[in-house]
Amino acid sequence: MAAVKKEIEDELDRGLPDSYDTDIYEEKCNAVFQHIYDSYAGDNQSVYEAVA
Numbered sequence: 001m002a003a004v005k006k007e008i009e010d011e012l013d014r015g016l017p018d019s020y021d022t023d024i025y026e027e028k029c030n031a032v033f034q035h036i037y038d039s040y041a042g043d044n045q046s047v048y049e050a051v052a
Contacts, residue, residue: 012029
């Protein structure tokens with residue numbers, strides 16, 4: 001989980017505009033991490049996979 005969080009932080013650090021302050025940056029990092037965790041954690045299935 002730490003590696004995923006670090007990758008998100010690195011990617012957003014490269015992609016967000018300079019106008020995003022530290023608080024907004026951390027908020028965005030946490031939101032992306034939570035989305036990924038909620039969408040892919042568990043039985044290794046994505047919420048985006050089609051249900052047969």
